[in-house]
Amino acid sequence: MTSIYFSPKGTTQATARAITSAWEGVTERDLLTEPLREPVVIPAGEPVLVAMPVYAGRIPGLCREMLERYLQGSGGPAVAVAVYGNRDYDDALAELQDLLEAKGFRVVAAGAFVAEHSIFTQVAAGRPDERDRAAMAGFGTECRERIAAFRPEGAHTPIVVKGSHDLRPVKGVPFHPACGPACTKCGQCARLCPAGAIPADDPTVTDGEKCISCGACIRVCPVQARSYQGEAYAKTAAGFAVKCAARREPELFF
Ligand SMILES: Cc1cc2nc3c(=O)[nH]c(=O)nc-3n(C[C@H](O)[C@H](O)[C@H](O)COP(=O)(O)O)c2cc1C
Ligand code: SF4
Ligand code: SF4
Structure with missing residues (x-):
């Protein structure tokens, strides 16, 4: 089983690891330290988990490019995971599902999980917490069962996730360290x-x-x-902390 993630601040990695904690023989591929530079073909019998942080309601553009260019499935099962900073994951999960299906995988499960916001760190500070980790492990157990029941020759009805499959243009973030x-x-x-x-x-x-x-x-x-520094950043951070104060919970799709 292959676990692929991109995790500059570490929460997407923590999420992927909590989900796969009870899985056996997991090989990790961190796209930050080990970007895809040549084709990676996943055999049909090998499940794959792809976990992405949500950037502006989408998956990071550089990950999209890498996965589109180099990752190739062979009709095997995949789990799609989006990790977001308690605002919203918008279309990220739908985008990841479509990308994986187009690359020859069958997405059997998907989950959106909350983590500390990597730019506005007072939002969802300290998450994932114990409650999140329990939900992640439970999701992992359910995924393992779905994967075990998966038959590549069977009919595949795509799962329904939240978000639009008709993607809007991405607005970049104006703050830089x-x-x-x-x-x-x-x-x-x-x-x-x-x-x-x-x-x-x-x-x-x-x-x-x-x-x-x-x-x-x-x-x-x-x-x-x-x-991150400056008045504009401080003002936006304060506004974000208010706007995103309500705790959001994991959302799972099968
Ligand atoms: C450029 C950028 C854009 C982001 N956009 C969103 C967003 O649209 N919604 C949201 O809830 N969190 C957003 N976040 C927060 C991240 O999704 C969240 O902190 C993520 O889990 C970070 O993953 P990491 O710890 O693995 O780097 C954004 C973070 C960055 C860096
Ligand atoms: S900011 Fe300076 S000290 Fe920090 S990692 Fe970069 S080069 Fe090293
Ligand atoms: S300079 Fe920007 S892109 Fe590069 S590591 Fe820092 S935040 Fe990420």
């Missing part, structure tokens, strides 16, 4: 940045045109030199 005086120029952030937005020869810079605001550079920096 800035670098403060604590930076030692170790270069770790530049090496990890999935968008090539931090120049190796001057890691104090962030190229706002390239940056996808994923937060990997903030997480990896050993001296906490990178952060």
Whole structure:
């Protein structure tokens, strides 16, 4: 069984791991540290889980490109997972389902789970929590049963998930991490940045045109030199905290 995820701030990885905790023989592929650069063909007998963080109600564009270009199924079962920061996952799950079906998988289960918002970290702070992890493990058990019952030769009726399959254009996020005086120029952030937005020869810079605001550079920096700053960010963060205060719960689809 293959578990593929993209997780700059770690919550999508934690979600994928909680779901697959009772599964045997799981091989992980982290698209942040090990991006797809050549075709990966999943045999029909091997289930796949694909877990994506939700960016602007969709899956991250660079993951979409990678999966579309290099991932190939052979009619086997897949589980689609969207992890979002307690605002909404909008069309991300529908998009991921369609992408996986188009790539030769049969999506037998899907789930949307909540995690701490990676830009506005006071939203859903500390999630996934115990209650989330229990729901994730329960979802994993149900998925395992669906996968065991899956017959590739049988008729496949696509599951119905929430969200539109008619995708709207994506609006980018206007905030990007800035670098403060604590930076030692170790270069770790530049090496990890999935968008090539931090120049190796001057890691104090962030190229706002390239940056996808994923937060990997903030997480990896050993001296906490990178952060979101500025009045516009603070104002939006405060508004978001109010708007997204109500706890949302996991939503599961079979
Ligand atoms: C660019 C960007 C856009 C986001 N858009 C949304 C969104 O539309 N809805 C939402 O609830 N959370 C949104 N989030 C929050 C993430 O979906 C959430 O924090 C995610 O689980 C982060 O995954 P990670 O910890 O694996 O990096 C966004 C985060 C980023 C970085
Ligand atoms: S510079 Fe932007 S894209 Fe690169 S790691 Fe930091 S937040 Fe992510
Ligand atoms: S990881 Fe931190 S200390 Fe190292 S170059 Fe990047 S910002 Fe500077």
